[in-house]
Amino acid sequence: MPSAVELRDITKRFPGVVANDGVRFEAAEGEVHALLGENGAGKSTLSNILTGLYRPDEGEIVLWGEPVSFASPRDALDAGIGMVHQHFRLVPPFTVAENVILGDHRGEGKKFMVHPRRIERNVAELGKRYRIAVDPRARIWQLSLGEQQRVEILKALYRQARILILDEPTAVLTPQEAESLFETLRVMADEGRTVIFISHKLHEVKAVADRVTVLRDGRTIDTVDTGSATPRSLAALMVGREVSLAERVERDGEIGAPVLEVRGLWAHGDRGGDALRGVDLQVRTGEIVAIAGVAGNGQRELAETITGMRAAADGQVVVDGRPLRGGDAREAIRAGIAHVPEDRLHTGVAPSLSIASNVVLKSYRGKQVTRGPLLRLRAIRDHAASLIRRYDVRGGGPELPARQLSGGNLQKVVLAREFHGDPRVLVVASPTRGLDVAAIETVHRYLRDAASSGVGVLLISEDLDEILALADRVAVIYEGAIVGEVDAGATTVEEIGLLMAGGAG
Amino acid sequence: MLVAAGGINNAVLVVVLASAVVYGTPLLYAALGELLAERAGVLNLGVEGMMLVGAVMGFWAVQRTGSLLLAIGVAAVAGGAMALIHAFLVVTLRANQIVSGLALTIFAGAAGLSSYLGNDLNLADQPAKHAFSPFLPRSWRTADVVGPVLLNQSALVYASWVCVALVAVYLSRTRPGLNLRAVGESPAAADAMGINVVAYRYVHTVVGGAFAGVGGACFSLAITPQWVDGLTSGAGWIAIALVIFAFWRPTLCLVGAYFFGAFSGIPFTFQARGILSGVPPELFQSLPYVMTVVVLVLVSSAGARRRLGAPASLGTPYVREER
């Protein structure tokens, strides 16, 4: 197959880091090519270079045999490159159709006036053809993340992208949505387009890609055929050593008295209506209880109500036998509830503050951090440095602004802070979303250790493999209520899946 | 007696309405300009300064050339040039938009560049050689109510209506308008789709400044019509509040401009007619500003803010390779 895109010795430096260090990469026409690498390996940076968002410091981009140079994203779009970004780039108040035609300056796009009817029809047709239909008149903020992703793909197809890059597209999808995405990707490849697919999930890479290129520390390690690779061999290439993939491990440590009790909890959702409808739940010391469910069934509201970020409409949260007043995050922190939120960039960290400041955000009243009214800066920095080492946060030292970290490393910072505060209860939402296999291994080990040392862990996740690997009990949430509880050791993915869909509830 | 009083009240109402249109027109131009800049994500607090510079340069041009059309052009260029400084500072150098805007107003405002220009060019106390005045047939202008309020106006008023329509259509129906709104809402998304964020911000800030310049010229070429130091007396600030009040929509700017225009005109009307002559005129003169504060309080409450639809990137620079 003729090669569609070739990157030759691409180097990109950011202050303090070399994100890409002489990367070589080649993908053929009609191929699904996976890009694999640990958090911070430079995958997003490489794709941003290919889409003209970043300028490489060195190296060359060759498209269909012709060297090109992109002064702006517009050049890359015109050259036939489309991208679905890790953090979507959509205009929330616009309609789907408006987002799709945005910036188009060829064909229909040459016309000065916009004809909403016509573009809506075109967008609807495009959606139907690729079986990723979205209501063209819906506004972006009304859509689920899965639907928003379809809009991103439609944008690329509308601009006739011949090379489509997807940066961790499945991180925001349910397993079913991921399945249908793969079908779409295959259809596009069969049409002769090139799909570059970034993911941390090795079985997905195996399922959808023809070849895989592995990056590590900004360098190309190898390109292999997926046919001859196994998840285990890919993981080893990526990390540079053998890793254990998420598997069920028996823990020691005793399960004791209830530490977190949720009694008849009701809460309102952001857009009105009841998000929680009488949730009853119990987590005992040393126990990991998982909340399984399709996204949007009240998981976020449950976590927020327990951690005091949202007021309960009715019911109680009880920690160690003492009921909380509720609606007060500080009270929850004092009671020993730690929280790793789902949306880490916005509620998990203060993006402009340094890593050091972020790890002490919650303990700013503690002895190690303050002396009188003043912060002990050196102690904070040392503390942050040690956490960075322990949690293997890559990309910079304690002084680096948190937003400059790669998606996965940002996550580790939040985990480090929450695990470290000696919690009684740990509420974690999708703790390994977007993490590479090595980091998943680390996080799982930390969660198990936390439980073994007597912490009650409430794990909210859509990843059933993760749930089955970690949890003792699984409670399934559907439309704001717990519809079933099963013993994780004696259940199957199918049983949980059925409950998640509201069946047997 | 009663009938006579009713007659007087009606007459006063007509005068108030007519002056609302007269005094609302500079607000309207300035607000349209501010709206364009803000829709691109650029907050321009330099409006007052740009209006003053537009007023003085427009007046100078009409005294030199005698052409009103040319004078409007000069005022627009002067306002646009000031806005270009703002654009360079906040878009290219990424300076703080609030500080840059304030600095420009202080630099150009009363007792600043505009008074220097006015005094240096000896414009003070000169009677205007030409001024915008009503031009429609006399028989139309004397028609009931509509005549004095809407038909007895200068070309500047009718041109402002055209501008409102053009801006409204531009924003809602055209591709550049769509791109502009995208730049204001989410520059990162716009950039990824190949829209030149920097160019859009520059162009709309500068055009916005030109509108402010024309708004200033409304004072020196139609309302006063001569040059007096600081003759806009805060209209630029009202225009900025007006954009918020109008939820960033051009048609509502029209309504709001006449609303605030009425309050700006009242002191003069009342004084001229000796109405409520016991009340100190300063009290009336402060009315538009009091109303501005009241309106801002009303529309800035937490709940209102979200629904209002302020461009999401308003006030923040965009840097492509930063995150």
Ligand SMILES: Nc1ncnc2c1ncn2[C@@H]1O[C@H](COP(=O)(O)OP(=O)(O)OP(=O)(O)O)[C@@H](O)[C@H]1O
């Ligand atoms: N705009 C930027 N400014 C500063 N540093 C950056 C920027 N973008 C990336 N980096 C740094 O470059 C390195 C590579 O980041 P990149 O986002 O490409 O990683 P990634 O492979 O996509 O990781 P992840 O799987 O976590 O998303 C990281 O160390 C990151 O901190």
Ligand SMILES: [Mg+2]
């Ligand atoms: Mg990434």
